[in-house]
Amino acid sequence: xxxxxxxxxxxxxxxxxxxxxxxxxxxxxxxxxxxxxxxxxxxxxxxxxxxxxxxxxxxxxxxxxxxxxxxxxxxxxxxxxxxxxxxxxxxxxxxxxxxxxxxxxxxxxxxxxxxxxxxxxxxxxxxxxxxxxxxxxxxxxxxxxxxxxxxxxxxxxxxxxxxxxxxxxxxxxxxxxxxxxxxxxxxxxxxxxxxxxxxxxxxxxx
Amino acid sequence: xxxxxxxxxxxxxxxxxxxxxxxxxxxxxxxxxxxxxxxxxxxxxxxxxxxxxxxxxxxxxxxxxxxxxxxxxxxxxxxxxxxxxxxxxxxxxxxxxxxxxxxxxxxxxxxxxxxxxxxxxxxxxxxxxxxxxxxxxxxxxxxxxxxxxxxxxxxxxxxxxxxxxxxxxxxxxxxxxxxxxxxxxxxxxxxxxxxxxxxxxxxxxx
DNA sequence: TCGCAACTATACTATACCGTATAGTAATAT
DNA sequence: ATATTACTATACGGTATAGTATAGTTGCGA
Numbered sequence: 001x002x003x004x005x006x007x008x009x010x011x012x013x014x015x016x017x018x019x020x021x022x023x024x025x026x027x028x029x030x031x032x033x034x035x036x037x038x039x040x041x042x043x044x045x046x047x048x049x050x051x052x053x054x055x056x057x058x059x060x061x062x063x064x065x066x067x068x069x070x071x072x073x074x075x076x077x078x079x080x081x082x083x084x085x086x087x088x089x090x091x092x093x094x095x096x097x098x099x100x101x102x103x104x105x106x107x108x109x110x111x112x113x114x115x116x117x118x119x120x121x122x123x124x125x126x127x128x129x130x131x132x133x134x135x136x137x138x139x140x141x142x143x144x145x146x147x148x149x150x151x152x153x154x155x156x157x158x159x160x161x162x163x164x165x166x167x168x169x170x171x172x173x174x175x176x177x178x179x180x181x182x183x184x185x186x187x188x189x190x191x192x193x194x195x196x197x198x199x200x201x202x203x204x205x206x
Numbered sequence: 207x208x209x210x211x212x213x214x215x216x217x218x219x220x221x222x223x224x225x226x227x228x229x230x231x232x233x234x235x236x237x238x239x240x241x242x243x244x245x246x247x248x249x250x251x252x253x254x255x256x257x258x259x260x261x262x263x264x265x266x267x268x269x270x271x272x273x274x275x276x277x278x279x280x281x282x283x284x285x286x287x288x289x290x291x292x293x294x295x296x297x298x299x300x301x302x303x304x305x306x307x308x309x310x311x312x313x314x315x316x317x318x319x320x321x322x323x324x325x326x327x328x329x330x331x332x333x334x335x336x337x338x339x340x341x342x343x344x345x346x347x348x349x350x351x352x353x354x355x356x357x358x359x360x361x362x363x364x365x366x367x368x369x370x371x372x373x374x375x376x377x378x379x380x381x382x383x384x385x386x387x388x389x390x391x392x393x394x395x396x397x398x399x400x401x402x403x404x405x406x407x408x409x410x411x412x
Numbered sequence: 413t414c415g416c417a418a419c420t421a422t423a424c425t426a427t428a429c430c431g432t433a434t435a436g437t438a439a440t441a442t
Numbered sequence: 443a444t445a446t447t448a449c450t451a452t453a454c455g456g457t458a459t460a461g462t463a464t465a466g467t468t469g470c471g472a
Contacts, residue, residue, distance in 0.1 A: 012418085028320065030236030033459060044420045049461070107323060114234065114320015116380050117313060123380035131376055132386050155396035158388060162372030163365045169375070170337055170368075174322050174329035180338050182364055190361035194400040218448085239429060250450045255431070 013051050016041045020062050025107040029059055029115050059115075063122045066108055067129045073098060075134060080141055084148060085192060087141065091134070092164055092188045099168045100184075106172050113173075134161050148196065156195055163191050219257050222247045226268050231313040235265055235321050269328045272314055273335045280304055281340060286347055290354060291398060293347065297340070298370055298394045305374045306390075312378050319379075340367050354402065362401055369397050 019041025023032045034055060038045040052058040078090055099106060116123035135157045142153035150156050167187060171177040225247025229238045240261060244251040258264040280301050286293055305312060322329035341363045348359035356362050373393060377383040 026323075028234070028236060028324075030234055034461080035459080045460095046421095046462080047419060050418080055460070110320055110323050113375075113379060114316055117232075117316050118234075120381045124382065124385055127376055127380055127382040127386060131382075135386065151399075152392060152396050154388065155393045156400070158373065158393055159365070159369045159397055159400065162370075162376075163368040165372045165375065166368030167364065169319075169371065170333055173319060174333055175326045176330065176333040176337075179330055180333060180341065182360065186358060187361045187364055190358050191365055193357075194362075194365065194403075197400075197403065240431080241429080251430095252432080252451095253449060256448080261430075 012043065012047065016043055016048055016051055016058070017062055017065060019043065020058055021066065021104075024059065024062060025104060025111060028111060029118075060119070060122060063112060063119075064125065067112075067122075067126050070105065070108070071129055071133065075130070075137070080137065084141075084145060084196060088160065088192050088195065089188060091138075092160075092191070095164050096167065096184045096188070099172050106168075109168070110173055131161055131165070150195070160191065160195060163187065218249065218253065222249055222254055222257055222264070223268055223271055225249065226264055227272065227310075230265065230268060231310060231317060234317060235324070240264075266325070266328060269318060269325075270331060273318075273328075273332050276311065276314070277336050277339065280336070281343070286343070290347075290351060290402060294366065294398050294401065295394060297344075298366075298397065301370050302373065302390045302394070305378050312374075315374070316379055337367055337371070356401070366397065366401060369393070 016037070019039075020032075020037045022040045023036050027036070032055075034045055034048060037058070038048055041048070048058065052061060075091070075094075078087070078094070080087055082090070112119075112123060112126050135154065138157035138160060139153045142148060142150045142156060167182070167184065170180070171182065222243070225245075226238075226243045228246045229242050233242070238261075240251055240254060243264070244254055247254070254264065258267060281297070284293070284296055284300070288296070318325075318329060318332050341360065344363035344366060345359040348354060348356045348362060373388070373390065376386070377388065
């Protein structure tokens, strides 16, 4: 009998994933060698192959784990009960604040986007795990607040999250913050202002 | 004397870049071998090293070329003289239409984002070559149309382009279009509606 | 004490890589 | 004719890769 099939074994597994995270985030998928992962994890290489099918399996498991665990950090602590202005502001500030600080998350986004051609399922997993949840939550929130007079909640949710994601994209992921700076608070103010302002002429009339 | 130092030599160079494009876009930077590039370009490997310093130099030259040439395709044919609604709509439709069709451009975005950690200068080159130009053009356009009553042209330009870029990001680059579809025309309508609607309470008052 | 499961360390196979070297070809210039 | 330029084809050196094999170690239960 294994000493503790879900704790000792689980520990090695977690240890491997931790080492793999370091290397994959810094070197990318093709740039990562299993020897380096083994060294970073403090584990014999063959142990990795005991726990994971192959390099692709390790990568998949890693992304699945990180994807699942990161959601709460961004969106788990938002209360949808406050004033709309406050709700939107909280989400926006939390997301941008996280990205301003968390280099690991930035590297993670680079990795999953860069490999989305060869690992489409992982990219879709990410979409379902983060942006889609935000789209849905915001959509329902707008739906349940008819006083906001938002004609197309889904589209507005995309505009809101899209602005934030692209800010992260250009400023942090692609190193634009030094060559084209932009005050995040001003952006948030403007974005919320556009969304919550009364819309006298609905988009259908354009 | 070289037969035609800027045409014959230039042809080989272009031929190499064309082959490199194919392979780099499909295999990524680390996944690309110079032998494959040589084969795809129909060129001897050593000829590549006659024209380019090394793998990194070839990659850099490739990204610089594509970055420069793609801008016009998206933004070169826009006239800033029409009605604001038409101007914004043209830009948005052109960008989304291009992305809907051009798999090569999607792969290019994946590549430059994925390698932005190891090639920060290339990412910044891209920022300067496309989004920053759009931000500036839109900013000036808004500035020169005070009747639009846009309090913060820079921020609104970011919201506009950010929405479009993120749409490309989630729908095409990360394969979200099948699991979370969104009508691009509705998104464009909504986005332009928000921006061009009168803003009774400027963002400063929030 | 024995058996067993998980692990380590090292070496291996077979392949692939980058960048260079070598030898040779086609075309032009003098 | 000879030199030069741009190229091709092939092979090589040294390194690195994914994944496996082998031999040995540690710890635990019966």
